Amino acid sequence: MSTTTTTAAEPAVVSESTLRAALSTRVRPSAPSALAASVAFGWRAMLKIKHVPMQLFDVTMFPIMFTLLFTYLFGGALAGSPRVYIQDLLPGILVMTVVMITMYTGMALNTDISKGVFDRFRSLPIWRPAVLVGMMLADAARYTMAALVVTALGVIIGFRPDGGVMGVAAAIGLLLVFSSCLSWVWSAIGMKMQTPETVMQMSMTVLFPLTFASNVFVDPSTMPGWLQTIVDVNPISHLTTASRELMHGTMDSSAILYVLLWSAGLVAVFAPLTMRLYHAER
Numbered sequence: 001m002s003t004t005t006t007t008a009a010e011p012a013v014v015s016e017s018t019l020r021a022a023l024s025t026r027v028r029p030s031a032p033s034a035l036a037a038s039v040a041f042g043w044r045a046m047l048k049i050k051h052v053p054m055q056l057f058d059v060t061m062f063p064i065m066f067t068l069l070f071t072y073l074f075g076g077a078l079a080g081s082p083r084v085y086i087q088d089l090l091p092g093i094l095v096m097t098v099v100m101i102t103m104y105t106g107m108a109l110n111t112d113i114s115k116g117v118f119d120r121f122r123s124l125p126i127w128r129p130a131v132l133v134g135m136m137l138a139d140a141a142r143y144t145m146a147a148l149v150v151t152a153l154g155v156i157i158g159f160r161p162d163g164g165v166m167g168v169a170a171a172i173g174l175l176l177v178f179s180s181c182l183s184w185v186w187s188a189i190g191m192k193m194q195t196p197e198t199v200m201q202m203s204m205t206v207l208f209p210l211t212f213a214s215n216v217f218v219d220p221s222t223m224p225g226w227l228q229t230i231v232d233v234n235p236i237s238h239l240t241t242a243s244r245e246l247m248h249g250t251m252d253s254s255a256i257l258y259v260l261l262w263s264a265g266l267v268a269v270f271a272p273l274t275m276r277l278y279h280a281e282r
Contacts (some may be wrong), residue, residue, distance in 0.1 A: 041134025
């Protein structure tokens with residue numbers, strides 16, 4: 001009876017020269033700057049519109065519907081005619097439209113988190129806040145688009161800003177500052193909520209009272225005293241007042257100051273909170 005002895009094959013020895021030949025000899029590219037990384041993520045967010053054109057619906061059709069509905073439904077009852085009412089209404093509709101779409105920052109962030117893309121971004125050797133800053137840059141483009149749609153439609157149906165182009169540009173600039181700062185709130189919420197739908201529900205719960213309990217549609221002097229107190233401290237009221245005055249050729253310094261203070265406060269509280277949640281394990 002014969003026996004067969006099997007010996008394990010020894011692993012092949014790979015020389016150092018063979019290993020080096022398999023590796024790339026090119027110089028490793030340097031890490032992107034904070035600006036380059038932020039712009040890259042901003043461009044990524046804008047490309048989503050190319051692939052999902054329905055994302056433009058909120059910055060085009062909704063502003064048009066709001067402007068036309070409120071102007072022609074309430075203009076005659078509140079101001080005698082739609083043409084008179086639009087002079088006071090349009091800055092308020094502009095504020096309401098742009099502020100409402102700030103919630104999509106948190107929804108887009110939550111979508112990336114739920115799909116696992118966000119974890120990949122956090123592992124990249126880039127400036128850590130670039131993902132969030134890039135998304136907000138893209139959102140600023142969306143806010144500008146919505147503002148231009150509302151303003152152009154208002155001019156078509158009779159809005160005549162006494163402040164001219166410069167007044168309108170100043171009002172839109174102030175609105176973009178506040179809206180970009182407000183986006184940090186929804187970013188923090190987007191980091192904690194489980195689904196984009198929950199982010200939207202939470203955002204609308206806050207935004208609806210803010211926008212309607214303000215001076216966007218009517219003069220607060222017609223409201224009950226307790227409601228006037230709420231309207232007077234509402235940041236949306238300050239933003240609407242500042243925008244109206246700028247568009248009509250005057251300047252309410254106190255309203256502008258309040259808007260800037262609110263903006264600084266939102267960033268001071270929610271930007272560090274968002275970054276802390278960003279670094280933490282989800």
